[in-house]
Amino acid sequence: MSGGTEQAAALPGLDAPAMGPTGRPLQEFPVPAPLTGHGPARIIAMCNQKGGVGKTTTTINLGAALAEYGRRVLAVDFDPQGALSAGLGIENHEATTIYDLLLSSKRDTREAIQHSSVEGLDVIPANIDLSAAEVHLVSEVAREQILARVLRQVSDDYDLILVDCQPSLGLLTVNALTAAHGVLVPLECEYFALRGVALLKETIDKVQDRLNPALRLDGILATMYDSRTLHSREVLQRVVEAFGPSVLETVIRRTVKFPDASVAGTPITQYAPEHSASDAYRQVARELIARGAVA
Template sequence: MNTQQALDIPKSKSTVPEQQDFDEPAPLDTHGPARIIAMVNQKGGVGKTTSSINLGASLAAYGRKMLLVDFDPQGALSVGLGVNPYDLEISVYNLLMNSRLDPHEVIVGTDFDNIDILPANIDLSAAEVQLVGEVAREQILSRVLSKVADEYDVILIDCQPSLGLLTVNALTAAHGVIIPLETEFFALRGVALLVETIEKIQDRLNPSLVVDGILATMFDSRTLHSKEVMSRVTEAFDDKVFETVINRTVKFPDASVAAEPITSFAPKHAGSEAYRRLARELIARGGAP
């Protein structure tokens, strides 16, 4: 992957790759061990939480048992699935700080079939400072998730917009990475630093880590700018770019306010179909069972 190419490519015909369909996945006979996927981008507002919730819900609808990990002190993933961060007595923060705490005491069931959540709140913001002096501090989340991995098919980690210690923990625990990328030029520039961080994690901490794909989000087919950015991303990253594109729509914030995935809030909306298609594509690529 050569991110610099994405910045240097001269303007060319702005096209979005033609999309093929993907077969509906077969149901699973057994569940686990989970494949762990980190949803990462150090830039905020690119659709990480929206994609975590809706991809998770779409995989769950195809019979995959899902654990969604809120790894952002803002707790947006928790709120988006109906969990009030302010009511939590214990959260993922406590699991990081106390190795004797059982994750089952923290995991919360949701109103949605096949979806559990490991919630977070503002307490998590203290973890980066408190973990600095810990032995093998990059592997603490990995040890937490290993205790429940056999119970799920996919564990999806929604990371904070940072490349700090929490994100490093997520990348060290993960088998794969999905990079949501807003189709906007300045969002594209930040991918270079993220790819460099992923390569360092692969080299030093997690050799089996792979990039499952780059997910174009907030795409607006009405603007030439979105089309040009999409064209540059596709030329630079080739088959690492998911064919599925997530279009900009007000239905996503509406679903967030309702604390539902868009797949249940507006099941016939194009945004719902886009995330179901992404789930099928991820399974077809081998990124999920």
């Protein structure tokens, strides 16, 4: 052997580190220390204009995992489909919803907050009424900042507010990005999901430039990953090549446990607490804390 690197690799006890799905060495993120106080909340928009990539699943399970670590979390259902509300077993038909708060500046945000089955995880629900919000808000003064006003009322009560955006780049999503401190992008390991990321990044940059200079990309979370398929591995490799350290180390693998938990109206961390999917979302929570995206 001629190279020093080759000699070092041959020495006993200097085995190469185990590699994760992202092609980088596997990392373990420490269990976070308990907080001594709560608030003001950091707001993260869960955003991707493509549907079915895991935004709602991530909002539910990341929120539940962070609540397990003693964080006070408010999840805001900002999608007219109301999937977040349903996935946490929250009443959204006769209840006060985010739509009511957006349309009336006199409403107290606390009127809409409901407690989930997870201690420390609260929800502001949504239903199909929210689909009319963009029409009503388009003539409002400072229409991009209405959600920020709504959330400002309760910011001191929480450590984190997660906004589950609808799959579009319309006025509601711009409201979420204007209110947020950070953006987390769940990205399905599939080619067509990858194609839309450039457009999303362009929207984030515009909001950052014109409405919210403090906005930052907290990370891209690869979801629905299946290591058995070459396609999944190739898409993940391309995402890492394009976005580098913005891609979280933790990868969410495809499993039937997620839809099962959704039907049960409970997070995976409660439905199957020992399952690898629960461990993955706990690791996402620890990673975001380690990155400084969450207190």
